[in-house]
Amino acid sequence: MDVQTFDTVFDALADTPAEAANLKARSELLSALKARVRAWDVSQEVAANRLGITRPRLNDLLQGKMAKFSLDALVNLATASGLVVHIQVAEAA
Numbered sequence: 001m002d003v004q005t006f007d008t009v010f011d012a013l014a015d016t017p018a019e020a021a022n023l024k025a026r027s028e029l030l031s032a033l034k035a036r037v038r039a040w041d042v043s044q045e046v047a048a049n050r051l052g053i054t055r056p057r058l059n060d061l062l063q064g065k066m067a068k069f070s071l072d073a074l075v076n077l078a079t080a081s082g083l084v085v086h087i088q089v090a091e092a093a
Contacts, residue, residue: 008020008024017092022071023066025071026066026069026070026071026074027066029071029074029075029077029078029085030061030064030066030069030074032078032083033061033074033077033078033081033083034061034062034064036078036081036082036083037051037058037061037062037081038062044058044059044062050080050081051077051080051081052080053077061077
């Protein structure tokens, strides 16, 4: 049995480096959004209205259902929440 090691869990889950990068970016945005919404300390209905989404969609976000959100959708939600998104690009190691 061959043992494989990976730098991140995203590398293990993804078939390509591009897919791993997408998963990592979505995970980071989702975590930041969950923290932001919880910090508001308002009902899900109010939070959903602030973000311009439905309450069930907000619940998916708060439950961490990353597969239900594209990178584009998460960037839009982050902006709607008042967060600023920065993209950092570097040479591969």
